[in-house]
Amino acid sequence: MSKRRKASIEDVARRAKVSITTVSRVINRVPTVSRKNQVKVEEAIAALKYTPDVNAQRLARGLSNAVGLVMPGYPGIFHSFYAIELIRGVGHACETLRLDMVFHITNGYNPLSTAGVGGIIFADIIENRSQIEAAVEAGVSCMVINNIVDDLDVSYIGVDNIAGGRVATDYLVSLGHTKVAIITGNIRAQAGAQRLEGFKQTLKEKEVAVRPEYIVEGDYSRRSARLAAEQLLELPEPPTAIFAASDDMALEAMTVIMERGLRVPDDISVVGFDDNPSSIYGPVALTTIRQPLFQMAESAVRNLNAIVLGKKKPPIRNILSPQLVVRESCARPPIQ
Amino acid sequence: MSKRRKASIEDVARRAKVSITTVSRVINRVPTVSRKNQVKVEEAIAALKYTPDVNAQRLARGLSNAVGLVMPGYPGIFHSFYAIELIRGVGHACETLRLDMVFHITNGYNPLSTAGVGGIIFADIIENRSQIEAAVEAGVSCMVINNIVDDLDVSYIGVDNIAGGRVATDYLVSLGHTKVAIITGNIRAQAGAQRLEGFKQTLKEKEVAVRPEYIVEGDYSRRSARLAAEQLLELPEPPTAIFAASDDMALEAMTVIMERGLRVPDDISVVGFDDNPSSIYGPVALTTIRQPLFQMAESAVRNLNAIVLGKKKPPIRNILSPQLVVRESCARPPIQ
DNA sequence: TTAGTTTTTGAAAGGGTTTTCCTCGTCGAG
DNA sequence: CTCGACGAGGAAAACCCTTTCAAAAACTAA
Structure with a gap:
């Protein structure tokens, strides 16, 4: 447990009896080193357990990798x-x-x-x-x-999050849904706001009412989705379709729906966002919007x-x- | 959009008409700098939008922060x-x-x-x-x-993962369970293996049979827990208690149980591991092993x-x- | 052998900081 | 006034590497 300092390129050079430059070349795989020196340097490196100092390299190169x-x-x-x-x-x-x-x-x-x-x-x-x-x-x-x-x-x-919101909503509407709700992501962030925007746009274009009580904010956590889904299901006129801004939230919404004895998709349709591979499993495979x-x-x-x-x-x-x-x-x- | 190079400490020194050393002192809050120079340097730094080069600092200090x-x-x-x-x-x-x-x-x-x-x-x-x-x-x-x-x-x-496994299992056994199963974590990693070990130890000590079909391996993902839970429930003699090596897995197991029309904890008890705050919500709050x-x-x-x-x-x-x-x-x- | 090429090599100049060691004043005590 | 102490500031070495440039060495061809 000696207090020896880390070996430097100079130590390697000395031990291999070559110049610092040559050692540097070996380290950086510059091909112009003779086989003989190459071997000597490699041996010295191994013997000294030398590793280049990253900070010095970055400084010298002017690049930070x-x-x-x-x-x-x-x-x-x-x-x-x-x-x-x-x-x-x-x-x-x-x-x-x-x-x-x-x-x-x-x-x-x-x-x-x-x-x-x-x-x-x-x-x-x-x-x-x-x-x-x-x-x-x-x-x-x-x-x-x-x-x-x-x-x-x-x-x-x-x-394109607006497009994403549109595609999801459009699909739901095209299936005949008119009571379609959204569990949004965090709407102070662009992605969340835009998915909601796409949702609203599409509803308007298709002349489906956008009801404020069908818009509930989540934060991508399962917990927030549970709260949101419960709120939605307790409405006097619950939605027949829910678009959740993430797969996790969609999964949780599905769980809540089923806990209440309702079926997905028979009673309520659910679409997610992400294409989380794990949302294929579960009681019913999730329809979703894929983003890579x-x-x-x-x-x-x-x-x-x-x-x-x-x-x-x-x-x-x-x-x-x-x-x-x-x-x-x-x-x-x-x-x- | 000029191609100017980042300002260096030398530029600052020149502009403030002091030495590099003084600038360094200001940067590092060394107190022996006169008020006057302090201000001059700070002004120069602001004017030049100077920030120290981290790599150079690390090199010089011999410390990497x-x-x-x-x-x-x-x-x-x-x-x-x-x-x-x-x-x-x-x-x-x-x-x-x-x-x-x-x-x-x-x-x-x-x-x-x-x-x-x-x-x-x-x-x-x-x-x-x-x-x-x-x-x-x-x-x-x-x-x-x-x-x-x-x-x-x-x-x-x-x-102490062995202790964790023991505590969970002991609790279940003390409630009177004799058919207790485990959904493990990855057992090639120590944590997973040790929780299983604690589980087995306790069962043996309490003279409860440890049945191989009650031990199924998961990998902490919800998906693996779903598979495991299904497997467990389809057993001719399903367990009355399940210890899952993570809260997420426990939550998923609970969902599977409920999907089958069974109740937690009436029909099957579930304990998790982690104390994930989100496992308080959900249809039934999860009993778990807390690790900070x-x-x-x-x-x-x-x-x-x-x-x-x-x-x-x-x-x-x-x-x-x-x-x-x-x-x-x-x-x-x-x-x- | 010689001149001309090409391949290898090394000395030295950076790269931007920190830090050690001085120097130069200034001030207080004697 | 003088000496010592102290406060403030600076020159230069050190940190460890890359890269440029020129020189040395090794070939090649004539």
Whole structure:
């Protein structure tokens, strides 16, 4: 348990009897090193258990090979499929690109340290404009997921949430439903607000009444969905169809419905949002709106990386169309 | 949109007409700076929108002010309450300690870059010994959560999972149950295996038969719990009590039970593990074993930080007792 | 052998901070 | 007045690497 300091590139060079430069070349796989020196250096590295100092590398290269991910930390949201898929996607892309992901869970008010990252991804579930602005101001490249920010010089990738809301609602209406309700996501965040917007638009266009009591706010948590579903079912005239802004919420709504002795889809149709693979199982497979969260996150990292490396010019803006996935949780409304 | 390079400490010094040293002192709040210079420097910093280069700071200080968090990426596990609470806890502690959290989602086989972090936290849901060994080998301090590793020079904090399994099982048995089943977590990971171990131990001690068909493996996902619960209920002689190794699984098991027209706790008792706040809601509040995930994660960060700073000597080993939280999902078994 | 190429190599100049060690004043005590 | 102490500020070394540029070495062809 000697207090020896970590070996540096110089120690390796000395031991291998070559220059520091040569060692650096071996580390970075520059091909112009003779076989003989290559071996000597590798041996020295192994013997000294040398690993390059990442901070020194970053400093010397002027590049950080790290990307920031900032995400709000409110438990209800953080525990959602949505959030986790995004994290997974970013993590996966970072792994294949050999990038470090520095993950910042923010509570909105605290300052963001741009912490030497090449770029920052905002998984902007809740609005956190000021942080994005600060990052732009500080000159770091930004990429925001599932949130359209046109007035700032940032890139984004996301799904068309208005379209998503429309597709879901349109499907329900086309089945003949006129009493259709929505359990929204957090409506202070763009995604939640826009899905609701799509819902309203479609209802209006199809000349179906949009009743305020059919609009109840959730926060993507199962608990909020339970409360919302109960509220909906206790209405004097309960809806015959419910569009929930996430699969988890849809699943919970289904559970509540069945607890009351009603059937899905016979009595009430349910459509979700996400296409969470686990919503295929359960008593009835969930019809939903698919958004490729994992791929969006991966793509965000790739594009951001390309921007940082100067291979692409920002802003890159990419908005995808969500798709209806029909399974078993929707049917025509029951005849009165 | 000029291509100007980020301002450096030297630019600030020049503009404020002081030395680099003085600027550094202001940045680091060293008190020996005169009021006058202090102000000049602060003005220059503001004017130049200067922020210190984190990598240079880390290099010069020889300290990284970043902690690594490595966690397995298998979707079933990653989406669990368990994993997310741990992430939240680490994130929160990092935020208050002003540390960067570099989050590495591993698939087990890929090498871990120790990436210039001061220490690494292993949320060791699945065994990843080799990575821990590599980190120890590389000389970085390690802290593992919810996993006892006594043969390596690492610290850990966690709950006594055997005790947890015992408490749950004991409670069920004490209510009079003799047909008690378990839906395990991933049994290749220590937590899962130990909860099962506690279950078996208690049954043996209380002289209750441990029947192999009452032990079914889950992976913490709701889906696996559904499969497991169905399997259990279709047994010729179904259990009258089920211990699930996570609240999510317990909740799903409850749903399956109720879908079949059975009641909780009248027909079947259910106990979970975690004390996920959302399991209070639902048709019946869940009795569970509480483990303070968030606090454990926070504590892991604090202790690791203390070790890195040399304020504490490793290994720090802390194992907590999980506690039974009685709510409404358990009762005496039905009379035949 | 020689001149001309090509492949390998190394010295040294950064890269942006922190930190150690001085110096230069100023002030109070004697 | 002088000496010592103290407060404030700066020069330069250190941190560990990458990269540029030029030189050395090894070939190749004539």
